[in-house]
Amino acid sequence: MSVLLVALGAAVGAPLRFLVDKHMVDRLLRSTRLSSPLPWGTFAVNVLGSFVLGLLTGVTDQTVTLLVGVGFCGAFTTYSTFAAETTALAASGRRAAALLNVVLNLGVGLLAAIVGAVLA
DSSP: OHHHHHHHHHHHHHHHHHHHHHHIIIIIIHHTTOOOSSOHHHHHHHHHHHHHHHHGGGOOOHHHIIIIIIIIHHHHOOHHHHHHHHHHHHHTTOHHHHHHHHHHHHHHHHHHHHHHHHHO
16 A cells, blocks of 8 residues: 555656646746756755655654655655756856755755744
């Protein structure tokens, strides 16, 4: 049953992650002609996922934790993409942007988790 709950949460989290990233790139950045080397889609899903995990700190129900915390947030957030995009920024000579990406993802993600935990 636990594996099924994780799989169900991931089945929602992974496509939603794709859609949020696509929305950030297609609608927000291109439509406003905003030029930025930072991967805002990855930033958005990591911050939102951190907030949701913060909200879950007060939940003791294992079903909710497996479905939302492990399944949904595990598939929705992406540390590996964050690491790969940061490495690509640094490798292309944009070291300041890479550092800013690290600071923003970790700092704002932590703040989002704290806010979620306080609200819980």
